Structures are given as structure tokens and as C-alpha cells.
Amino acid sequence: MTPVVLATDALLWLLVAAVVIYVLYCRRRPHLAAPWKRVLQSNAAVASGVVLAFYLLIGLADSLHFRAAGSVEVRSLLDQALGVLRQKSEKTYSAPLATRLYAKEQIETPDGKHVRDFPRLRHGGVHLQEEERKAGDVLVRALAGLAAAAVLWALVYFGSRPLARRYPQVPFRAGWLTLGMMAAIAGPVAALAPYYHVLGTNQVGQDVLYLALKSIRTSLAIGTLTTLVLLPLGIALGIMAGYFKGWIDDAIQYLYTTLNSIPGVLLIAAAVLMMQVVIDRHADWFPSAAQRADFRLLVLCAILGLTSWTGLARLLRGEALKLSQLEYIQAAHAFGVSDARIVGRHILPNVAHIVIIAMVMDFSGLVLAEAVLSYVGVGVDPATTSFGTMINSARLEMGREPIVWWSLAAAFVFMFVLVLAANLFADAVRDGFDPRVRMGALAV
Amino acid sequence: MLAYIVRRVLYAIPILVGVNLITFVLFFVVNTPDDMARMHLGAKRVTPEAIDKWKQERGYDKDLLWNEKAAGAGKFTDTIFFDKSLKLFALDFGRAEDKRDIAHEIRTRMGPSLALAIPVFLVGLAVNITFALLMAFFRATYLDFWGVVLCVAMMSISTLFYIIGGQYIASKIWHLVPISGYDGGLDAAKFVILPVLIGVVSGIGSGSRWYRTIFLEEMGRDYVRTARAKGLAESVVLFRHVLKNAMIPILTGAVVVIPLLFMGSLLAESFFGIPGLGSYTIDAIQAQDFAVVRSMVFIGSVLYIVGLLLTDLSYTLVDPRIRLE
Numbered sequence: 230m231t232p233v234v235l236a237t238d239a240l241l242w243l244l245v246a247a248v249v250i251y252v253l254y255c256r257r258r259p260h261l262a263a264p265w266k267r268v269l270q271s272n273a274a275v276a277s278g279v280v281l282a283f284y285l286l287i288g289l290a291d292s293l294h295f296r297a298a299g300s301v302e303v304r305s306l307l308d309q310a311l312g313v314l315r316q317k318s319e320k321t322y323s324a325p326l327a328t329r330l331y332a333k334e335q336i337e338t339p340d341g342k343h344v345r346d347f348p349r350l351r352h353g354g355v356h357l358q359e360e361e362r363k364a365g366d367v368l369v370r371a372l373a374g375l376a377a378a379a380v381l382w383a384l385v386y387f388g389s390r391p392l393a394r395r396y397p398q399v400p401f402r403a404g405w406l407t408l409g410m411m412a413a414i415a416g417p418v419a420a421l422a423p424y425y426h427v428l429g430t431n432q433v434g435q436d437v438l439y440l441a442l443k444s445i446r447t448s449l450a451i452g453t454l455t456t457l458v459l460l461p462l463g464i465a466l467g468i469m470a471g472y473f474k475g476w477i478d479d480a481i482q483y484l485y486t487t488l489n490s491i492p493g494v495l496l497i498a499a500a501v502l503m504m505q506v507v508i509d510r511h512a513d514w515f516p517s518a519a520q521r522a523d524f525r526l527l528v529l530c531a532i533l534g535l536t537s538w539t540g541l542a543r544l545l546r547g548e549a550l551k552l553s554q555l556e557y558i559q560a561a562h563a564f565g566v567s568d569a570r571i572v573g574r575h576i577l578p579n580v581a582h583i584v585i586i587a588m589v590m591d592f593s594g595l596v597l598a599e600a601v602l603s604y605v606g607v608g609v610d611p612a613t614t615s616f617g618t619m620i621n622s623a624r625l626e627m628g629r630e631p632i633v634w635w636s637l638a639a640a641f642v643f644m645f646v647l648v649l650a651a652n653l654f655a656d657a658v659r660d661g662f663d664p665r666v667r668m669g670a671l672a673v
Numbered sequence: 674m675l676a677y678i679v680r681r682v683l684y685a686i687p688i689l690v691g692v693n694l695i696t697f698v699l700f701f702v703v704n705t706p707d708d709m710a711r712m713h714l715g716a717k718r719v720t721p722e723a724i725d726k727w728k729q730e731r732g733y734d735k736d737l738l739w740n741e742k743a744a745g746a747g748k749f750t751d752t753i754f755f756d757k758s759l760k761l762f763a764l765d766f767g768r769a770e771d772k773r774d775i776a777h778e779i780r781t782r783m784g785p786s787l788a789l790a791i792p793v794f795l796v797g798l799a800v801n802i803t804f805a806l807l808m809a810f811f812r813a814t815y816l817d818f819w820g821v822v823l824c825v826a827m828m829s830i831s832t833l834f835y836i837i838g839g840q841y842i843a844s845k846i847w848h849l850v851p852i853s854g855y856d857g858g859l860d861a862a863k864f865v866i867l868p869v870l871i872g873v874v875s876g877i878g879s880g881s882r883w884y885r886t887i888f889l890e891e892m893g894r895d896y897v898r899t900a901r902a903k904g905l906a907e908s909v910v911l912f913r914h915v916l917k918n919a920m921i922p923i924l925t926g927a928v929v930v931i932p933l934l935f936m937g938s939l940l941a942e943s944f945f946g947i948p949g950l951g952s953y954t955i956d957a958i959q960a961q962d963f964a965v966v967r968s969m970v971f972i973g974s975v976l977y978i979v980g981l982l983l984t985d986l987s988y989t990l991v992d993p994r995i996r997l998e
Contacts, residue, residue: 483687487688487695490688490973491692491696492933492970492973495966499696500699502963503703506704605958606959607958620831620834628852637837641830641834644831645829648828
């Protein structure tokens with residue numbers, strides 16, 4: 230087994246490391262920890278935080294890639310954990326929890342005759358001797374899963390009780406409730422998944438649950454890696470424009486007005502189309518298909534970052550303009566403190582809340598944008614599993630008779646929960662960090 | 674006023690030149706015309722002759738910026754940059770891959786796009802303001818709380834699902850309207866009504882939440898306290914005082930998108946088969962028709978700049994405190 234580090238893997242883990250360092254840094258500084266404490270006091274933040282943690286866990290498990298001995302295929306830890314789901318592919322569509330295919334086929338009966346019927350699935354419910362007992366079997370397994378989930382939940386509950394007593398201002402109840410609801414869904418699903426296709430299979434017979442879980446990493450990568458490009462550009466250019474003024478301000482303003490005036494989707498589309506040509510021309514850069522798809526994902530993040538830093542830069546420019554007029558900055562100038570030091574010590578910490586708010590607010594928008602871009606055909610590589618590619622390949626299924634609804638439903642639910650949690654968390658972060666809310670000037 | 678407009682139009686020129694340069698670099702420098710030819714022709718049929726022919730048909734066989742061989746002004750004018758980029762300023766868009774005149778396509782497709790975009794814009798604005806006013810009127814009650822929760826939930830649903838779901842329910846289950854297609858004249862209504870409805874509904878979440886914060890911010894101001902102190906009823910305060918003042922940021926925020934309505938809606942048009950500029954753009958992206966994408970980028974930028982200018986002008990119209998000089 231040899232580990233394979235894809236570019237997005239490395240960056241995702243780098244980001245995790247940065248967040249850990251930031252948390253440790255904040256812990257020892259009460260003024261930095263205070264806004265986060267305010268965030269953690271809100272029910273919505275704790276509940277959505279639990280959901281996001283679940284998504285993050287899956288996404289990160291999917292970001293540890295390796296190549297098994299004697300195999301050319303690159304797999305992730307999540308693939309390994311979901312091994313049964315990954316290998317159990319059917320011929321074509323099958324409904325959730327079905328034992329038979331969704332389309333009739335010619336089947337040969339044991340006595341040599343040919344009949345047109347729905348054939349049995351290769352994997353879904355094969356352990357059943359008699360198909361009539363499916364309902365009972367599903368119920369028993371689901372209940373067993375529920376019981377196991379309840380036990381796990383109780384462990385977490387009693388394990389975190391002392392913590393809840395130590396931090397009475399943090400609404401642990403909201404967290405436990407959310408966790409309980411998630412366990413009640415995940416438990417039965419996990420118990421049934423090895424025996425059935427819980428969310429059915431798609432046109433080429435892949436398990437939809439597996440695809441939905443794999444899509445999470447793509448969404449997280451788009452939502453977080455984009456900020457790696459967006460933040461440096463937005464912070465550097467925004468503060469420079471506001472602090473130095475004069476021709477630097479003019480040049481930077483010109484740059485972002487120009488970029489802003491190109492319709493977003495078109496600019497992204499043009500850039501992605503061009504990068505596609507580059508990727509096609511340099512097929513030798515990528516030893517494997519996984520690496521090529523990964524590079525395209527990275528390029529998409531970079532393009533999204535390059536086209537969306539303007540909003541943050543404009544906000545920071547205004548703030549830096551305001552701050553540079555304040556007395557303490559004037560005093561620093563008078564003492565002969567260098568520009569770099571003033572920006573680093575006085576301006577940057579005072580705009581940090583804007584950066585953090587912008588970062589969490591952007592996440593949900595980026596996840597939604599990925600779906601639209603992949604639908605238009607300028608998103609991730611068609612071989613990459615993402616909510617966008619899932620929707621794209623499923624959009625004609627609503628027109629089928631009888632309809633195939635489970636692919637879309639799965640993409641809808643997984644995406645809706647992720648984006649909703651991200652939106653709620655972002656709102657809580659904004660309320661915690663925005664000084665206007667704290668001073669009561671904004672009547673929210 | 675006129676001097677201001679003239680100055681703003683002059684400011685727009687360097688921005689458009691910048692847009693032009695960005696698109697030129699993206700389309701011709703990052704990848705040479707040879708690469709594009711190779712991609713369009715596919716891997717199998719690539720011969721040097723085929724590439725040359727492809728380039729010649731599209732006028733990509735010239736020099737990029739400077740033509741040494743031409744005489745006089747031709748050194749500059751007989752280049753790809755002049756032909757493909759600068760001519761956009763004269764609204765000369767050239768031809769698409771299917772040899773059709775892009776300018777003509779744009780003229781004919783503008784109608785359907787506007788037939789969809791204008792109702793979505795107007796109805797959406799009215800609906801969002803109404804919802805936001807209701808939430809502001811009932812602020813800090815359960816109605817307001819659940820209204821905001823609903824808004825956040827609606828914001829969290831991808832537009833794609835609104836379209837797919839709406840199309841399925843209205844056209845396939847209830848058979849109310851045709852699934853897709855378009856017709857000129859009054860017949861357009863039956864094709865457009867569902868996309869309009871979906872466009873409005875998908876915008877409610879973010880729109881009314883945004884307007885609600887504007888209303889609430891306005892309600893914290895001194896004149897509102899004065900109005901209440903005079904003994905005015907809350908509804909009078911809200912409708913006569915707050916609404917009028919809140920309309921300033923709302924209207925000026927809406928004005929910027931008015932010119933962009935011409936561009937149409939990418940998703941709705943392609944799902945509902947409306948032959949507008951949005952579906953034209955999507956088709957061009959999917960067929961990798963660079964000439965069309967380039968033209969749409971240029972038109973979009975021009976419209977955005979017009980929108981910015983209109984925004985500034987609308988300030989002076991709705992807010993007498995602001996004077997342009």
C-alpha cells in the first residue's frame with residue numbers, strides 16, 4: 230500500500246492544520262476567543278456545527294488517498310470503509326431498497342424458457358431466500374441499526390455531560406438533539422447499506438448513497454480551497470488600496486471594477502474552457518485519471534478564487550480607508566513606524582473579523598455555484614463525483630416513465646443539509662463577530 | 674449632470690479596454706489558435722492542413738498583435754487583436770461556429786430573454802418587498818422568526834432544484850403548462866409563466882431577507898422615533914416613512930441589474946427551451962464556440978457598466994440629498 234497525495238488532499242489538510250493552529254492561538258488570547266465564545270452560545274451555531282463536523286469527517290476521510298498493493302486504482306480511506314457499497318454495482322436503475330431492477334429484461338427461467346420480467350439484483354437483497362420477507366428484514370435491520378446508534382449516542386451524551394457542566398453557557402442540548410436526529414437516520418442507513426441499495430442505483434448501476442457521500446469532498450474542497458486564492462488576493466489588494474491611497478488605490482480599483490464588470494459565470498466559463506485546452510494539451514502532466522480530475526478541481530477553485538476576490542477587497546478597502554484616519558494610526562506614523570508594521574500590527578487585526586465573516590459566508594454560495602457550473606459543463610471533471618455532476622446526469626430522469634427520483638432526491642437532501650448548516654453557521658459567526666450587533670446599533 | 678454623464682462614459686472606456694484585454698489574453702494567448710483548432714477538430718483528424726483550414730475559415734491565421742507583412746496601418750489592423758477584439762467596440766461580433774451572424778442572433782434572441790427576465794425582475798421585486806415589510810412589521814415575533822428561517826431554508830436550495838421540481842410538478846403532474854418551448858406574441862405567456870414563477874420563488878429567500886435587514890436598519894433611525902413620538906400608528910410609520918426611505922437602497926440596488934436583464938437567465942432558459950440569450954450562451958459554452966462566448970462577455974461588461982451609471986443617476990432621482998457634479 231503506497232500513499233498517494235493528490236494536490237487537493239495536501240491543501241485540504243494544510244487548511245485543517247491552519248485552523249488547528251488558529252484555534253490554539255486563539256485559546257491563549259481572550260480577545261480573540263471572545264467572539265467565538267459568543268458564536269458558540271447560539272443554538273443554531275452548535276446544531277449546524279455538529280452537522281458540518283459530520284460532513285467534514287466524511288470529506289476528510291475521503292481525502293486520504295492510497296494505492297493498494299498490486300492495483301493501479303487510487304482509493305481513499307472512505308472508499309475503503311465503504312468498500313461494500315463501492316463494489317456493489319448493478320446493471321442499471323434500481324429503486325431504493327429494491328431487490329429487482331427497475332427495467333424489464335429477457336430472463337431465462339430455470340426450465341429454459343424466456344420471459345420478460347424484472348430481474349433480481351446482483352447485490353441488493355440477495356441474502357433473502359424469499360423476496361416476500363423483505364419488509365420484515367428491512368425493519369429488523371433498521372431497528373438494529375437504530376439501537377446501535379442509540380447506544381453510540383448515549384455514550385456521547387454521557388461522555389459530554391461533564392463538559393456541558395463546565396461550560397453552562399454553551400447550548401449542548403441543541404448539539405445533542407442534532408446528533409440524536411442524525412444518529413436516528415445514519416444508524417438504520419448504515420445497518421441496511423451492506424445488504425440493500427438504500428438510495429437505489431443510478432443509470433450505470435452505481436450505488437447512489439456512495440455517490441452522495443463521495444460528492445461531499447468535492448463540495449468541501451470547492452468551498453474551502455477557493456478561499457486559499459481569494460483571501461490573499463482580497464486582503465493584500467484591499468488593504469493596499471485603502472491604506473496607500475493615490476495611484477495604488479486607482480490601479481486596484483480599476484482592476485476590480487474591470488473584473489467585476491465581466492458577468493461571473495461567463496468569466497468562469499471562459500477561464501475553465503481555456504484551462505481545459507491546457508489540460509488536454511499536456512496529458513503527460515498527469516500520470517493517472519484521478520490526478521487529472523484532481524487538477525481540474527484545483528483549477529476550478531483557483532478560477533473561482535480569482536474571479537470572486539473583488540467583493541472582499543472592496544470591503545477591506547473601505548475599512549482600511551477608515552482605519553488609516555484614526556488617531557492611533559496617525560500616532561504610529563508620527564513615531565516613524567514602518568508601513569509594513571502598521572498594516573501588520575494595527576490594520577490587519579482590526580479587519581480580521583471582516584475576513585472571517587466573508588470566509589464563512591462565501592462557503593455556501595460556492596457549494597451552490599459548483600452545482601450550477603457543473604450543470605453548465607464548466608464545473609468539475611465529469612469523472613469527479615459531485616452534486617453538480619449527479620444532478621447533471623439525473624436531470625433527464627424526471628422525464629422517464631415511471632420516474633427515477635432517487636438520484637435527484639439524494640443530491641437534494643445532502644446538498645440542502647450542507648448548505649443550510651453552512652448558512653446558519655455563517656449567520657451565527659456574523660452575529661458573533663460583527664461589532665455593530667454587539668453594540669446594539671443594528672436592530673436585528 | 675450632463676458633464677457627469679460624459680465623464681462617466683469616458684471612465685467606462687478604460688474598463689472596457691481592460692475587459693477586452695482580459696478576454697483577448699484568455700482566448701488567444703493562454704491557448705494559441707492551433708490548440709483551439711486541435712481541440713475542435715478532435716484528436717483523429719488533426720493534420721497541419723486541417724488546422725490551417727480551420728484557422729483560415731475563422732480568420733485566426735493572422736498575427737496576434739503585429740503584422741510585419743502588411744503595409745501601413747495594416748500592420749495593426751490586419752491582426753487577430755484588431756479583428757476579433759477591437760471590432761467588438763463597433764458591435765461587430767463576427768460569425769459563430771455555425772456561420773451565423775452573431776449580431777443578428779443577439780437581436781432576435783433578445784425578445785424571448787426579456788419576456789422572461791422583466792416579469793421575474795418586477796414581480797420578484799414586489800414579492801420580496803412585501804415579504805420583507807411583513808417580517809419587519811411583525812419583527813421580534815414568531816412570525817418574523819419563522820419567516821427568516823423559511824428564507825434561510827429557501828436560500829439553501831439550489832436553483833437547479835427549483836427548476837427541476839417546478840417543471841415536474843406543474844408540467845408533468847398537473848399538466849398546467851407545456852414542459853418547454855417558446856412561441857412569439859401573446860402565446861409566449863403560457864410558456865413563460867412557469868419559469869417566471871420559479872424565478873420569483875427561487876429569489877424570495879435571499880431577496881426578502883436582504884430587504885428585511887434594510888427595513889430594520891431604517892427603523893432604528895431618529896426620524897422613526899420622532900414619528901412614533903408624534904403618536905403615529907406603527908403601520909403609518911412603516912408604510913409612509915420607513916418604506917419610502919428604505920426604497921432608496923432597494924431601488925438603487927435593483928437598478929444595477931436592469932441592463933443585465935438583456936443577458937437572460939442561463940439556467941431557466943436552457944431548461945425551458947426558451948430561445949433567448951441565456952440559452953445561446955449555454956449552448957455556446959457547451960459547444961465551445963469561443964466567438965459567441967467572447968461576444969457575450971463583452972456585451973455583459975458593457976451592460977454592467979451601463980447599470981453602474983444608471984445606479985448613480987437613480988440616486989439623484991430618488992434621493993434629493995445627493996447631487997452629482
